[in-house]
Each structure stands twice: as structure tokens, then as C-alpha cells.
Amino acid sequence: MILFVKLLLAHLLGDFIWQPGTWVADKEAKKHKSIYLYIHILLHGILVAILAGEIRFIPYAILIAITHGIIDLIKLNFQKKKNKRTWFVVDQIAHILVLICVVLLYENKSLPYFWEDNVFWIFATGILLLTKPTSIFIKTIISIWAPESKINNQDNSLVAAGNYIGILERLFVFGFILTDHFEAIGFLLAAKSIFRFGDLKEAKDRKLTEYVLIGTLISFGIAILAGLLVQLLLKLS
Structure with a gap:
């Protein structure tokens, strides 16, 4: 293994x-x-x-x-x-x-x-998976649904900010899973929803709302799955 x-x-x-x-x-x-x-x-x-x-x-x-x-x-x-x-x-x-x-x-x-420490390899792979590889995976999967307003949007947001936010949220979820704080995942999801509500309300674009929701749920889903798999591997190692 x-x-x-x-x-x-x-x-x-x-x-x-x-x-x-x-x-x-x-x-x-x-x-x-x-x-x-x-x-x-x-x-x-x-x-x-x-x-x-x-x-x-x-x-x-x-x-x-x-x-x-x-x-x-x-x-x-x-x-x-x-x-x-x-x-x-x-x-x-x-x-x-x-x-x-x-x-x-x-x-x-x-x-x-x-290196005989199995814990190191399991953790390292799990964390690495949730960074750029997952970002590329999500971007590739949901690109087919990208609304025109998202493609042509030229706002004042930071360069690649959404990518780094996604990585950080997945790492937070990963940590919550491994420390058995599942309730914190709901708090994080709610906090993100509050911050995104203003942008989505101003956009008045249903496709953009659905696009963001799909990306968020896939991101959280992969992070939860990775956390559970790492837990299982640690028990088996």
C-alpha cells in the first residue's frame, strides 16, 4: 500500500x-x-x-x-x-x-x-492532492458550464485568488476531518456562502450562481473524501 x-x-x-x-x-x-x-x-x-x-x-x-x-x-x-x-x-x-x-x-x-514513516507519505500525498492537482481537475471538469459572464469578467479581484481560496478551503476541510471536527466543515461552508452572496446577488446571473455552487461542492466533496481515505490508510498502516 x-x-x-x-x-x-x-x-x-x-x-x-x-x-x-x-x-x-x-x-x-x-x-x-x-x-x-x-x-x-x-x-x-x-x-x-x-x-x-x-x-x-x-x-x-x-x-x-x-x-x-x-x-x-x-x-x-x-x-x-x-x-x-x-x-x-x-x-x-x-x-x-x-x-x-x-x-x-x-x-x-x-x-x-x-523513509520508514508511513504517516509522512500518506499525509504528504493527501495534502499535495488537494492543492494544484485538485484545482486543475475541478477547473477541467466544470469548464463546460462556465457562463459567459464568468469568462468575460474583468473585475478587480486578485490574480488567481479563487484558486488559492479553493486550495485553502480544501486543506481546512482536510484538517477538520482528520481531527474529527466535522461540524467545522458546515461552518466553513456557511462562511464562504456569506462572502459569495454579495457577488452572486450583484451578478444577477443564475448560471454563474450554479457554476460557483458546482465548483464549491466538488471542492468540498474531494476534500472530505481525501480526509476519509487518509484516515482509513492511517488505520491500515
Whole structure:
């Protein structure tokens, strides 16, 4: 179980945290000719090898890196603007399935870890999941419903403020779950509703209200699910 958590952590770092938007744009434009595609593949292999912490795992790290590159190439060549969201989900599912298969292949072998604290790896992966990866996931999923007023809105809000607010609220929910303060989640949701009420009232746009509500509920739902899963993993570890 902990091996999968480490591999997932490596995936989150390589695919989201340490992959700038400029890399993604270059890969989408040049596909297999993009140098950043191969840097991205190499980065994944290095991250997996380091986090696995075992020299004998290197062939599996190479396997993960190669399959990651193949999956990315398939996505780059087949995704279009209208189905980009679908290919994003398919791409991530394929990567996770590869990690599961590698763990199943390796489960009967000993794997001495350079860090034996399972709690660290479980917490680190859970927290990282709720930052940029979840933000990208939510943005991709709800982009199809983005109202015109949201797309064309040029207000005086801080740059990327909504993204950071979403990350913070998910981390708060995550902490509330792990400390068994479920009632605080309702308080946080109510507080956010109060602050958003003025903007939504002034907008007088039902689609915008529904768009914000969908995004908020997905964000809170993922945070709650992550908190419950981390609790379960901690009990099993």
C-alpha cells in the first residue's frame, strides 16, 4: 500500500506541481517534437526511482516513465479542444492504472524504504492532492458550464485568488476531518456562502450562481473524501 502512495506522490509532483504551463502548451503544439515531453518523462522516472528508494526498483521506474510518455503521446495526438476534458480524465486514470499494475508486479519483493514513516507519505500525498492537482481537475471538469459572464469578467479581484481560496478551503476541510471536527466543515461552508452572496446577488446571473455552487461542492466533496481515505490508510498502516 505504501509503495502505491509513494508512486502516486511522484505522479502528482511530476504531472502537476513541477510541470509548468509553458511545458504543457509546448507539448500540445509540437507533440512528439517537444523537448519538454522528454524532460517530463525523464522527470517522472527520476521521481519514481528516488521515492521508491531501492536500486532494484529502477527497471520499474523506467517502465513507469516509458508508459507515462506513451500515454501522454496518445492524449496529445487524439485530444481536441472539445474533448480535452475527457482526455484529461482518461489520461489520469491510465497513469493510475499503470502505478497499480507496477505495485502488483512488485508486491512479492522486499522494498527497504529510505523513509520508514508511513504517516509522512500518506499525509504528504493527501495534502499535495488537494492543492494544484485538485484545482486543475475541478477547473477541467466544470469548464463546460462556465457562463459567459464568468469568462468575460474583468473585475478587480486578485490574480488567481479563487484558486488559492479553493486550495485553502480544501486543506481546512482536510484538517477538520482528520481531527474529527466535522461540524467545522458546515461552518466553513456557511462562511464562504456569506462572502459569495454579495457577488452572486450583484451578478444577477443564475448560471454563474450554479457554476460557483458546482465548483464549491466538488471542492468540498474531494476534500472530505481525501480526509476519509487518509484516515482509513492511517488505520491500515
